[in-house]
Amino acid sequence: MxxxxxxxxxxxxxxVAGVPTRRTGMVSIHDHKxxxxxxxLCPGSMTHVPxxxxxxxxxxxPEDLPDAMAAVEAPTLF
Structure with missing residues (x-):
């Protein structure tokens, strides 16, 4: 285990236990009661901490893209 x-x-x-994430140096708090x-579960469960x-x-x-990037069309093959 x-x-x-x-x-x-x-x-x-x-x-509590910290599960590795994709972010370098960060862990996610595992199911913590x-x-x-x-x-x-504790409100701190599943949060990312260093x-x-x-x-x-x-x-x-950031999740949302800047307005300049939103106006660009997706690339196509031709």
Whole structure:
């Protein structure tokens, strides 16, 4: 079984497992519950946080494109 790096939850400050993401130096907080046997997840669950030993990390790119890029048509074969 894989061992994930431990990080602090930004909401409750518990030490929880961080699952690697595509972003360099960042991890996603794995399913983290407030109470061990509860079905309710902590609000900090599934958020992206920097790894504790990361020297640098990659910022997330914005989802929306600038207006200049939105006006460009998609490339075609001919």
């Amino acid at each position: 894989a061992r994930y790096p431990r990080v602090l939850c930004p909401v409750c400050n518990d030490e 407030r109470e061990p046997r509860a079905l309710v 790894k504790t030993d990361a020297l640098a990390w990659q910022d997330q790119l």
